[in-house]
Structures are given as structure tokens and as C-alpha cells.
Amino acid sequence: MMFQDFDCQIIVTNAYLLSKTESEEKIHDILDFPGTIMTDSGAYQLLIYGDVKITPDQIIRFQERIETDIAVILDVPTGGKATYRDAEFTVEETLRRANASISQRRKSKILWVGPIQGGTYPDLVARSARTISELDFSIYAIGSPTQLMEQYQFDKLVDLVLTAKMNIPVHKPVHLFGAGHPLIFPLIVAMGCDMFDSAAYALFAKHDRILTSEGTFRLAELKDEFCTCPTCSQYTISEMKQLEKKKRIQVLAEHNLRICQNEIKRIKHAIREGRLWRLVESRLSSHPALVDAMQRLQSYQPLFEEASPITKKRAIYITSPWSLYQPEIYRHKKRMEDYSPPEPKRNVLLLFSASRNGPYHSAKEYTRFKNEYKKISPESFQSFDTIFVSPIFGLVPLELTNYYPLAQNVVPQTDLANLDYSIIAQLKSYLTENLQYIQIFGLFGQSAFWQSFKRRCKQMLKQFQKKFMLSTTDFSSKSLKTLISKIALEL
Numbered sequence: 001m002m003f004q005d006f007d008c009q010i011i012v013t014n015a016y017l018l019s020k021t022e023s024e025e026k027i028h029d030i031l032d033f034p035g036t037i038m039t040d041s042g043a044y045q046l047l048i049y050g051d052v053k054i055t056p057d058q059i060i061r062f063q064e065r066i067e068t069d070i071a072v073i074l075d076v077p078t079g080g081k082a083t084y085r086d087a088e089f090t091v092e093e094t095l096r097r098a099n100a101s102i103s104q105r106r107k108s109k110i111l112w113v114g115p116i117q118g119g120t121y122p123d124l125v126a127r128s129a130r131t132i133s134e135l136d137f138s139i140y141a142i143g144s145p146t147q148l149m150e151q152y153q154f155d156k157l158v159d160l161v162l163t164a165k166m167n168i169p170v171h172k173p174v175h176l177f178g179a180g181h182p183l184i185f186p187l188i189v190a191m192g193c194d195m196f197d198s199a200a201y202a203l204f205a206k207h208d209r210i211l212t213s214e215g216t217f218r219l220a221e222l223k224d225e226f227c228t229c230p231t232c233s234q235y236t237i238s239e240m241k242q243l244e245k246k247k248r249i250q251v252l253a254e255h256n257l258r259i260c261q262n263e264i265k266r267i268k269h270a271i272r273e274g275r276l277w278r279l280v281e282s283r284l285s286s287h288p289a290l291v292d293a294m295q296r297l298q299s300y301q302p303l304f305e306e307a308s309p310i311t312k313k314r315a316i317y318i319t320s321p322w323s324l325y326q327p328e329i330y331r332h333k334k335r336m337e338d339y340s341p342p343e344p345k346r347n348v349l350l351l352f353s354a355s356r357n358g359p360y361h362s363a364k365e366y367t368r369f370k371n372e373y374k375k376i377s378p379e380s381f382q383s384f385d386t387i388f389v390s391p392i393f394g395l396v397p398l399e400l401t402n403y404y405p406l407a408q409n410v411v412p413q414t415d416l417a418n419l420d421y422s423i424i425a426q427l428k429s430y431l432t433e434n435l436q437y438i439q440i441f442g443l444f445g446q447s448a449f450w451q452s453f454k455r456r457c458k459q460m461l462k463q464f465q466k467k468f469m470l471s472t473t474d475f476s477s478k479s480l481k482t483l484i485s486k487i488a489l490e491l
């Protein structure tokens with residue numbers, strides 16, 4: 001049923017619980033499932049009940065005997081509440097068992113999973129990840145996120161996952177244990193988790209709780225039908241409430257599973273379309289803890305930038321201040337740190353407010369400026385440097401305006417936030433590197449953003465012994481003419 005109805009190609013089950021049934025069958029026969037089967041080792045039971053009655057080498061032999069496809073060694077989970085000393089023990093013991101497991105394995109067809117522990121202690125997570133990635137495992141799994149997720153400590157989850165990611169080879173698949181709420185799926189995939197597992201869909205159903213990608217609801221609280229999935233469409237809300245308990249759990253579990261599957265499909269689609277960031281951003285409104293996670297992602301921008309393609313087939317969208325953390329924007333700002341203007345050096349710099357949508361060099365205002373300029377002083381048009389100032393990307397030199405995504409972005413007409421002072425800092429550092437400018441002209445729009453930019457800019461420019469003229473303009477030909485004659489005079 002799972003295979004056909006749910007379009008499910010891989011399932012995860014528990015080897016420890018299975019070993020207690022003393023069945024002699026192989027796992028694919030026991031579960032009657034033709035897809036890939038992963039067996040977890042019982043470490044979760046160890047975390048919850050404190051003890052499991054099986055040894056690390058017994059669980060290896062058992063998983064080999066039942067011919068599972070993906071197997072996990074019996075690690076020692078750190079959990080979310082361990083003291084540093086206890087957490088350190090779980091890391092050391094898991095590594096010891098991981099090491100020992102290499103010589104205990106007999107079958108080569110199984111993909112072995114190496115668990116990473118350390119919980120909320122980044123140095124331990126880093127050590128655990130670094131050391132285990134030197135051992136022969138096909139997949140690395142990040143342990144102990146469940147309590148962080150249950151308590152909505154998504155910022156700590158970001159630290160856990162990304163610390164682990166930074167310390168394992170980038171080409172290795174990463175599994176996240178116990179991630180089962182669709183709310184968090186886009187975020188964990190964006191952080192580089194390739195696989196995750198959870199019994200949440202069933203556990204929530206047991207308590208009459210309904211999963212959606214926007215959050216969790218209690219069946220009792222719902223007055224109207226909430227879903228059009230094939231399972232839910234068979235019942236009205238009151239029929240669903242009146243189902244006998246066993247049937248109701250089954251119906252809700254099916255719904256929960258479908259919602260999880262749908263979210264996975266949505267994520268796959270977003271990845272193919274190059275829009276995963278947008279999906280992550282669109283989920284922020286579902287829970288404040290996701291906003292904390294997004295804020296924390298900021299400190300890992302270099303990691304995201306490194307993993308992002310240089311170009312994508314679609315424009316990037318700017319829909320909220322969070323859009324500004326997109327790796328592409330960070331990449332441009334980083335590029336600008338090493339940028340130097342073309343040779344030979346010119347001594348006049350023109351700063352021009354960037355239009356809302358790229359490419360900046362063909363925007364209406366700039367084209368008007370260019371045409372006016374060519375009328376007044378055609379011979380001097382190439383004699384100065386032009387840099388666009390964008391509220392989104394910061395400084396964008398004229399010759400870079402075609403690079404992705406400087407010309408491929410969609411930006412609202414409204415200012416997203418107050419002036420970002422980092423643009424002023426960026427300009428200051430650019431001018432410090434380029435002391436050849438004798439005169440700086442600025443030509444900005446009239447909105448509050450540009451007024452405020454101009455004010456800050458003037459203050460900053462006082463530190464430089466230069467002539468500068470910053471004007472706000474309506475881009476009418478009269479005001480352009482005045483400015484152009486002043487520029488031409490300086491050249």
C-alpha cells in the first residue's frame with residue numbers, strides 16, 4: 001500500500017524492535033516492501049528508555065542477516081539536555097563503536113550510516129563530524145535534533161546541522177534523525193539534509209493532531225473541512241470526528257503522511273526551479289521559531305554561497321527583508337570586496353540610484369541621463385566611473401550590471417526596510433581603496449530611502465578630502481542638464 005498509494009520509494013523502520021520479534025525472515029519479506037529499506041538501530045529507544053538489550057555488534061549482525069539496504073550502527077544519542085561531560089561521552093562512545101563496526105561488517109551491499117553526536121555543543125558536533133567522516137560510511141546522520149524540534153529551538157537546530165555539514169565532505173549524503181514536521185522540511189533541506197525520518201505522522205495522529213505545512217491543529221478544534229487530500233475528501237469534518245478511534249488514527253496518519261509527501265514534492269520542485277530559498281522564506285510566517293532559525297542562518301552565509309550555483313534559470317525574488325540573505329546577494333557583496341574599477345584610473349565617480357528592477361544600465365532614468373549627457377558632452381561620456389547604488393545589492397559597478405542576479409531580480413516598488421547602513425560602509429571601503437577620485441557626483445531618486453542615503457553619505461564623505469556633489473533629482477531634463485554640465489566641467 002505504501003509503495004503505490006503514497007508513491008513511497010524508501011521507508012525507515014527500527015531494527016531493534018524487529019530483533020525482538022525473533023523472525024527469521026528477511027526485511028523485504030517481513031514488510032512486503034519492494035523499495036529501499038533503512039533500519040535504525042535502536043539508539044532512539046536508548047535515548048528514551050535509557051537502555052536497550054542488544055549489543056552494538058549484535059545489531060550489526062542482525063541488520064546484515066535481515067538484508068536491510070541502509071543500516072545504522074548502535075550509536076549513543078546525546079539528546080537535547082545532556083551536560084557537556086555527558087555529551088562528550090556520547091561522542092566518544094559513538095566514535096568508538098563506529099570504529100569497531102568497520103571490522104564487524106561482513107556484507108558489502110549495505111550502506112552504513114555513521115551517526116554524528118554532540119547535541120547543542122558545537123565543538124563536540126564538529127569533532128564528532130570530523131572524526132567520523134574519516135571512517136568508511138556511505139551516509140552521515142545527525143543525531144539528537146528531536147528535542148530541539150519539539151521545543152521549537154530551530155536556531156539551535158541550525159547550529160547543529162550546519163556545524164555538522166561544515167565538517168563532513170560535501171558530496172556525502174546527510175540524514176537527519178527524527179525530523180517529521182513538514183513545517184521544518186524546507187529549512188532542513190536548504191541546510192543540506194538529503195534524508196530524514198520520523199514517526200511524527202503516526203504519533204500526532206494518535207493524539208488527534210493534524211499536520212499541515214503551516215503548523216499543527218487539533219481535530220476537536222476544527223469546524224470545517226481542512227484538506228482535500230484523497231483520504232480527507234472521503235469524510236466531512238463531523239464524520240471524521242465520529243470515526244471510531246482506531247479508524248480515526250489511521251485516517252489522520254494517512255493525511256499526515258500525505259502532507260509530508262506533498263511538502264517533499266514541493267521542495268523537489270523548488271530545487272529544480274532554483275527557488276528553494278523562496279520556499280523557506282514563505283514558510284517563515286508559519287512559526288516565529290522559523291524566523292529565529294533564519295536569523296541564525298545569517299552567520300553561515302559563506303557556506304550557502306559556496307553551495308549555490310553561479311547562475312539560475314529564474315530571477316531571484318525580493319519579498320521581505322529575509323530575501324536579502326539569499327546567497328546570491330551575499331555573493332555579489334563579497335565580489336565587491338575585491339573589485340577594482342577598470343584601468344586607466346579615472347578621477348570622477350558617478351553614483352547613480354539603481355532602478356527597482358535590473359538591468360540597471362537600461363533603466364529609464366539612466367538612459368535619460370546617458371542621452372542628455374551625450375547631447376551635452378559626447379566626447380567625455382566614457383571618462384568617469386559609474387556605480388549604481390542598490391538598496392538590495394549595495395554597490396553595482398556599471399560593467400557588472402549584467403551578472404546574475406543583478407539583472408535578474410524582481411523587487412517591490414516599496415522600500416523593504418530603512419536604509420541599510422552597510423551600503424555606506426561598503427562605499428567607504430570602496431573609496432578607501434580607490435583614492436584616485438577627485439570629484440564624486442551622486443544622482444539619486446526622491447524617496448525617503450534616497451534622502452536618508454544622501455544624508456548618511458555626506459556625513460561619511462567628510463572623512464575624505466574630496467569634492468563631492470550629491471543631488472536628489474526628479475530626473476527631469478532640466479535638473480539633469482545642470483548636473484551634466486558640472487560633471488563635464490570636471491573632466
Ligand SMILES: [Zn+2]
Pocket residue numbers: 227228229230231232233255256258
Ligand atoms: Zn488530508
